[in-house]
Amino acid sequence: MQTNNVTIHDIAAALKIDSSTVSRALNNSPRVTQKTKQRIWAKAQEMGYQRNVLASNLRKNKTNTIGVIIPRISRFFFSSAIEGIEETAFENGYNVIMCQSLEKLERETNLVQTLVANRVDGIILSISMETLDYEHMELARKNGIPTVFFDRHCDIPGNNNVLLNDYQGSFDATDHLVSQGCRNIAHLAGPRDLKLYQNRFNGYKEALEKNGLPFQPDLVIDSNLMEEDGANAAQKILETLPQVDGIFSANDVAAVGAMQFLKGKNIKIPDEIAIVGFSNGPTSSVIDPALTTVDQSGKKMGRLATELLIKQINAKPIPLAPETIILEPTLIQRDSTQKKPTIHPNT
Amino acid sequence: MQTNNVTIHDIAAALKIDSSTVSRALNNSPRVTQKTKQRIWAKAQEMGYQRNVLASNLRKNKTNTIGVIIPRISRFFFSSAIEGIEETAFENGYNVIMCQSLEKLERETNLVQTLVANRVDGIILSISMETLDYEHMELARKNGIPTVFFDRHCDIPGNNNVLLNDYQGSFDATDHLVSQGCRNIAHLAGPRDLKLYQNRFNGYKEALEKNGLPFQPDLVIDSNLMEEDGANAAQKILETLPQVDGIFSANDVAAVGAMQFLKGKNIKIPDEIAIVGFSNGPTSSVIDPALTTVDQSGKKMGRLATELLIKQINAKPIPLAPETIILEPTLIQRDSTQKKPTIHPNT
DNA sequence: GAAAATAATACAATCGATTGTATTTTATTT
DNA sequence: AAATAAAATACAATCGATTGTATTATTTTC
Numbered sequence: 001m002q003t004n005n006v007t008i009h010d011i012a013a014a015l016k017i018d019s020s021t022v023s024r025a026l027n028n029s030p031r032v033t034q035k036t037k038q039r040i041w042a043k044a045q046e047m048g049y050q051r052n053v054l055a056s057n058l059r060k061n062k063t064n065t066i067g068v069i070i071p072r073i074s075r076f077f078f079s080s081a082i083e084g085i086e087e088t089a090f091e092n093g094y095n096v097i098m099c100q101s102l103e104k105l106e107r108e109t110n111l112v113q114t115l116v117a118n119r120v121d122g123i124i125l126s127i128s129m130e131t132l133d134y135e136h137m138e139l140a141r142k143n144g145i146p147t148v149f150f151d152r153h154c155d156i157p158g159n160n161n162v163l164l165n166d167y168q169g170s171f172d173a174t175d176h177l178v179s180q181g182c183r184n185i186a187h188l189a190g191p192r193d194l195k196l197y198q199n200r201f202n203g204y205k206e207a208l209e210k211n212g213l214p215f216q217p218d219l220v221i222d223s224n225l226m227e228e229d230g231a232n233a234a235q236k237i238l239e240t241l242p243q244v245d246g247i248f249s250a251n252d253v254a255a256v257g258a259m260q261f262l263k264g265k266n267i268k269i270p271d272e273i274a275i276v277g278f279s280n281g282p283t284s285s286v287i288d289p290a291l292t293t294v295d296q297s298g299k300k301m302g303r304l305a306t307e308l309l310i311k312q313i314n315a316k317p318i319p320l321a322p323e324t325i326i327l328e329p330t331l332i333q334r335d336s337t338q339k340k341p342t343i344h345p346n347t
Numbered sequence: 348m349q350t351n352n353v354t355i356h357d358i359a360a361a362l363k364i365d366s367s368t369v370s371r372a373l374n375n376s377p378r379v380t381q382k383t384k385q386r387i388w389a390k391a392q393e394m395g396y397q398r399n400v401l402a403s404n405l406r407k408n409k410t411n412t413i414g415v416i417i418p419r420i421s422r423f424f425f426s427s428a429i430e431g432i433e434e435t436a437f438e439n440g441y442n443v444i445m446c447q448s449l450e451k452l453e454r455e456t457n458l459v460q461t462l463v464a465n466r467v468d469g470i471i472l473s474i475s476m477e478t479l480d481y482e483h484m485e486l487a488r489k490n491g492i493p494t495v496f497f498d499r500h501c502d503i504p505g506n507n508n509v510l511l512n513d514y515q516g517s518f519d520a521t522d523h524l525v526s527q528g529c530r531n532i533a534h535l536a537g538p539r540d541l542k543l544y545q546n547r548f549n550g551y552k553e554a555l556e557k558n559g560l561p562f563q564p565d566l567v568i569d570s571n572l573m574e575e576d577g578a579n580a581a582q583k584i585l586e587t588l589p590q591v592d593g594i595f596s597a598n599d600v601a602a603v604g605a606m607q608f609l610k611g612k613n614i615k616i617p618d619e620i621a622i623v624g625f626s627n628g629p630t631s632s633v634i635d636p637a638l639t640t641v642d643q644s645g646k647k648m649g650r651l652a653t654e655l656l657i658k659q660i661n662a663k664p665i666p667l668a669p670e671t672i673i674l675e676p677t678l679i680q681r682d683s684t685q686k687k688p689t690i691h692p693n694t
Numbered sequence: 695g696a697a698a699a700t701a702a703t704a705c706a707a708t709c710g711a712t713t714g715t716a717t718t719t720t721a722t723t724t
Numbered sequence: 725a726a727a728t729a730a731a732a733t734a735c736a737a738t739c740g741a742t743t744g745t746a747t748t749a750t751t752t753t754c
Contacts, residue, residue, distance in 0.1 A: 005490070005710090007709095007710055007711080008710070008711065008712095009710075009711095017733075017734085018733065018734045018735075019710090019711080019712095019734095020711090020712075020713075020733080020734070020735080020736090021732085021733055021734075022711095023710095023711060023712060023713085024712090024713090024733090026711095027712085031731085031732070031733080032732075032733080033731080033732060033733090036732080036733085048489070050460075050463060050464055050486075050490070051464055051710090051711080052405075052464075052466065052709085052710050052711070053464045053465045053466065053711095054401060054404050054405040054410065054465070054466055054709085054710080054711090055405050055709070055710035055711040055712085055739090056710080056711050056712075057401050057711095057739095058399075058401040058402050058405050058709090058710085058711080058712095058738095058739050058740070058741095059710080059711050059712045059713085059738075059739050060711085060712070060739085061739070063401070065444075068445075072430065073420075073426050073427075073429050073430045073433065074423070074426045074427045074429075074430045074646070076421070076423075076426075076629070079420050079421045079423075079426035080420075080421045082420050082421075082445070083419065083420045083421045083447065086420065086445060086446065086447050087447070087449075090446070090447075090454075095444050095446075095461065095465065096444065096445050096446070097412075097442050097443065097444055097445070098415075098429070098433060098443050098444070098445040099433065099437070099442075099443070100430065100433050100434070100437075102434075107437075113397075114442065116397060117397055117398055117399075117400045118400045118401070118442065119399065119400065119401055139397075142395070143352070143397070256633055260633070263635075281629075282423070282628075282629055282630055283629055283630050283633040286603055286607070286630040286633055286634045287633045287634070287635070288610075288634070288635040299421070352740090354739090354740055354741080355740070355741065355742095356740075356741095364703075364704085365703065365704045365705075366704095366740090366741080366742095367703080367704070367705080367706090367741090367742075367743075368702085368703055368704075369741095370740095370741060370742060370743085371703090371742090371743090373741095374741095374742085378701085378702070378703080379702075379703080380701080380702060380703090383702080383703085398740090398741080399739085399740050399741070400741095401739085401740080401741090402709090402739070402740035402741045402742085403740080403741050403742075404709095404741095405708095405709050405710070405711095405739090405740085405741080405742095406708075406709050406740080406741050406742045406743085407709085407741085407742070408709070
């Protein structure tokens with residue numbers, strides 16, 4: 001194994017001083033006189049010294065690394081969250097180890113182990129759809145590694161969370177549909193095992209009730225909210241639920257799938273059926289008509305999660321009281337819900 | 348600093364054996380008898396032992412970590428590339444450290460330093476728009492860290508690359524526009540400093556020539572290919588280049604921007620102006636009419652880049668001959684270029 | 695059953711930086 | 725100039741696992 005790397009010992013030998021002095025000089029410790037520092041810095045430069053972070057980390061028992069586990073990077077929401085995470089981490093001198101659970105609990109468990117073994121200073125996590133118990137997080141807790149959940153969280157107490165007020169977002173979305181005149185609003189729901197989708201469902205339901213509309217269980221269509229699921233849901237609606245005049249989808253992807261299907265069947269959006277999505281993903285503003293949606297501000301969540309995590313890391317070994325940050329969502333109104341005021345035809 | 352962590356020495360002491368035997372047992376070395384292994388494994392489990400990967404890495408001078416530097420995670424192409432990188436890395440027991448250059452050379456330089464200091468086993472890189480010289484890559488080379496460029500590469504010899512045949516993709520795209528009857532095809536070009544955009548430009552130009560069409564420099568509109576740039580280009584075309592009947596954009600984002608603008612001006616796509624993009628991003632299939640585009644297969648590139656990198660890592664210390672993998676692009680034909688066969692009106 | 699061969703385990707150095715303590719050097723005071 | 729204080733540097737242990745070599749225990753061979 002080639003190790004042509006320069007160490008502090010090499011520098012020390014070259015200058016006939018002790019390696020501890022070299023170490024202190026390189027860390028700009030006040031215990032080394034300026035003159036000596038200059039010599040050491042010059043020599044280090046000359047010899048092409050590069051600190052071995054592994055050795056440093058081992059000794060200091062700190063890696064300046066944050067581990068991130070998310071279901072899937074290529075989803076827009078997650079990639080924008082990571083963007084925020086990476087930027088904040090970089091600003092604070094942390095590296096980011098990126099992992100995907102691919103919605104599998106087994107992989108997630110595996111990854112937590114790897115991150116713990118790698119002694120990351122903290123973990124940011126958005127759980128997989130399969131994650132119903134949280135035993136695997138015990139490992140991080142036992143090893144004193146602070147953890148922050150974002151978006152897809154779990155409801156065990158004592159956690160740090162950065163969340164969107166999904167309930168409110170859905171409430172607003174549904175309320176908006178009602179205000180546009182919709183009376184039979186279908187809901188494309190995600191797996192209710194996830195708190196997040198449960199909250200979106202609740203927001204939908206309670207917005208109906210608050211507006212004096214009946215909650216109709218058969219208007220709730222469950223799926224994993226893929227594009228195809230949206231299309232299937234739309235088909236089901238056309239074939240068996242003719243009364244539906246509005247759709248609130250728990251994500252944009254399914255909403256787009258539904259829209260594409262409806263457009264293919266020449267259904268007028270929003271006039272016959274109005275649609276609202278959730279996420280404000282890149283497709284929502286591009287589709288025609290543009291999709292009304294709830295902004296999920298992934299980058300901001302990533303930023304906040306990282307800031308919270310670093311706060312917890314710095315507080316070690318006495319952990320701060322766990323904190324939950326809840327972002328208020330914004331409804332982005334676009335054409336998929338702007339029903340034209342009803343005008344009598346032929347006048 | 349709390350270090351309530353169990354080490355191999357603790358296990359050794361508990362069993363009154365030597366730590367080296369424990370280490371070998373945990374690594375399932377044949378030098379330890381099965382019976383002893385069993386005892387050690389049981390004790391390790393019982394004491395909640397977790398290998399300290401830092402120490403192991405330091406000793407072995409290997410981190411099982413790959414560093415990735417890309418311009419921006421939230422771009423669809425890059426996030427899908429990372430998806431492929433992470434999956435392949437995971438399968439091979441590697442972790443991935445993720446970094447964004449945010450299109451800044453300074454940050455990129457900084458990140459290479461960090462990765463080298465962290466002794467990553469290899470680096471996967473897609474350079475920033477500012478990266479015109481490659482001195483910062485010397486550091487990786489000098490430290491014997493294998494590197495693979497993907498998509499945005501540089502043309503210094505001796506590099507490993509995983510690239511798309513951008514020339515061919517653009518050629519096919521332009522050729523397709525010609526075959527649809529376009530005779531004055533504008534090109535939304537990216538920064539020509541990047542080899543990749545130069546290749547796309549060349550493909551465009553040569554496809555024209557091959558079809559006996561004149562190359563008209565004023566039909567090339569340079570920009571950074573943001574959505575707004577696409578819109579501006581479209582405006583310029585409407586105002587000053589009325590002869591244009593087709594647009595080949597060097598990416599989807601600008602193509603979408605242009606389309607939105609043209610649609611706003613009631614220009615018929617593809618009949619008045621046909622459009623082709625590049626990337627096959629998520630918006631291309633959603634926009635109306637759906638955008639014809641060149642598939643960039645980010646995930647596949649990520650996979651291949653990682654496989655190539657791991658091959659190079661395993662070949663150490665004698666590096667394999669550098670390899671360049673070029674993927675052939677696929678033109679995805681959609682409605683933005685399907686001109687209806689010309690039929691005389693009113694017949 | 696002694697000698698040789700093999701298996702199993704112990705010893706000790708090492709990876710490279712950090713850090714508490716000890717020692718030497720320099721500066722200050724009387 | 726001696727005594728004290730303060731500054732600068734050296735010594736040595738340490739982080740936790742790995743690994744070449746040495747030693748002890750066991751098995752095989754004649």
